[in-house]
Amino acid sequence: MEQLLWSIGGFIVALGLVVTFHEFGHFWVARRCGVKVLTFSIGFGKPIFSWKGKDGTQYQIAAIPLGGYVRMLDHELDPVSENEVPQSFRAKSVKERFAIVLAGPMANFIFAIAALWLMLMIGMPAVKPIVGDITEGSIADAAGLQSGSEILAIDQRRVQDWQDVNLALVRRMGSSETTFEVLEPSGQQREIRIPLDTWRFDPDRESTIGSLGIDVFRPKILSNITQIAADSPAASSALAVGDKIIGFNGTRSEDWEQIRSFIAERPNTVVTFLIDRDGRERSLEVRLGEIEGRGYLGVVTEAEPYPEAYRFTLQYGPIEALQGGVARTWNLMGLTMNMVGKLLTGDVSVKNLSGPVGIAQGAGAHASYGLVYFLSFLALISVSLGILNLLPIPMLDGGHLLFYVIEWIRGKPVPEQVQEVSFRVGLLLLMTLLAVTLFNDVGRLFS
Incomplete structure (x- = not known):
């Protein structure tokens, strides 16, 4: 519900602002050219709020917030006196x-x-475009892009953050190749040619970056539980905030990605977790839930802090x-x-x-x-x-x-x-x- 309200409110404000400025452009220049403006409307349909200006223009906000219009005097359509004809839009050059x-x-x-x-x-808070994991066999992997590299430029255009990288890649959709200038972990700066002939990008399923096999660098996720969702399998078990998961079904592991994959593959099954609580190991059984066919535990775990060297403010x-x-x-x-x-x-x-x-x-x-x-x-x-x-x-x-x-x-x-x-x-x-x-x-x- 909260996201729905943000969407509705954001949509009305965003479209209202850009439409208002668009119509104001027409309005301002029309007035400078001596055209009489009859109506300045934000939105279509029945007005929900309107007033008459001293300039004779009716300003209004209408019920359907999908656009707007500026209605100018037209001497071929509107009843006008002879003196008003020069103020008609159609009478102008x-x-x-x-x-x-x-x-x-x-x-x-x-x-x-x-x-x-x-x-x-x-x-704007931003992070440098540091490459995380590279998918084996992907386009980026075949091109020789290394994990830990910083992307400096794409096709000779400087990029500062991942938004710049994304926009640069969108620009190359349908092209045969692109060129990355990168700073590798070794400190060597080099240019990498990435062929795009086999690039297939589905925006509904993945990002432009991910479709090339590039993962954005993210701090390592730890297995320490910091939050437990209400009405979740974890909430119905003996798991507690502060527990550290160190194993599952007899396998010892603190790798959260491995633990998460294990959970996702076992919806509606009972799993025995080995946890560390205050320095003591305990085994706890939890029946996993299911969301969209995947196993669900309902916990949030701790992440390592983002390296300060990778963060900056675009200001x-x-x-x-x-x-x-x-x-x-x-x-x-x-x-x-x-x-x-x-x-x-x-x-x-x-x-x-x-x-x-x-x-x-x-x-x-x-x-x-x-x-x-x-x-x-x-x-x-x-x-x-x-x-x-x-x-x-x-x-x-x-x-x-x-x-x-x-x-x-x-x-x-x-x-x-x-x-x-x-x-x-x-x-x-x-x-x-x-x-x-x-x-x-x-x-x-x-x-």
Whole structure:
């Protein structure tokens, strides 16, 4: 329930902010061009809160939080006096209309820069991309990547943390190879070529990093019990917080990964654990439970502290943070355009697309992690919305921009009949896209 509330709240705040800035871009430039704005709406449908501004614009928040719009005066559709005609959107020049429409996506990019600037000013806790275990026989193993290596750059682009690594790998989806620059445990710095011809990445099942056979470095998990879940098999047994598991069914082992694997393979069976309690060994029988076909004990164990040498805070002063915000926004724009291109060529499956449910889950997760993580998510969503709106699809800003370019070349507007048919096709494409993303979201929920 708590995660659901985070998801709903995060979704409303995230989409509300990026949509507000998008529509404000249209609104601000329209006003500067002398266009009268009739309505500024966040959301669609029936207004749940509205007021009339001194400028004559009706500002409102509507019931369906899936977008917004700015309605401008149109002298060919609205009853206007002769004096009001110059304030009509359609009465403006092609350049002015182009600027008004382009301002929405541009506002999204500016918002992303501001969000990332604030994130870098506050400071984001991060860890260096130190490679953990390498899966035997994997792509990374065949390329010669060593456990304990620090990834310094991918394809000549510097990476600072695992988020940078993930974004760099997403950019290479559909490519034949990528190049890692690494600092090996021996202190030697070298370049590793990783072929991607056989790379198969399913985002529903694994991470980009994991799909190459790379494990993120994590501190060793110990077998000392620090928490016991309520109503769990452990809670129904004689196990207690502070116990250290040192064996199971006659096998002595303090390797938590081995113990966890043993538990997972034996759902609904009785297991004898050997524990160390206050320096004395005891044997305790526990009937394991089952979750999704796997054995379940219900304990949390202690982990070794994360090495301080691997931790750092990504934080800059105002000027450097602004430069970082611009650079990261530019990279996100390039990555998004790259992914759109790969979707069109078939290098990336439409199964990777997410819709409102996926956005809500992402917003909730990032909001629960803290402000800096939520700001990072806001920047990603804002850039995605800006790029989406620039696609030359009728009904989107990009479709209108395309018509204005054609009008500028022809010297006269695109015929109304052509525009009407195009808008219907655009609406069909958008509804199809929404259906596909919702189908993907629902499939992930029940997978």
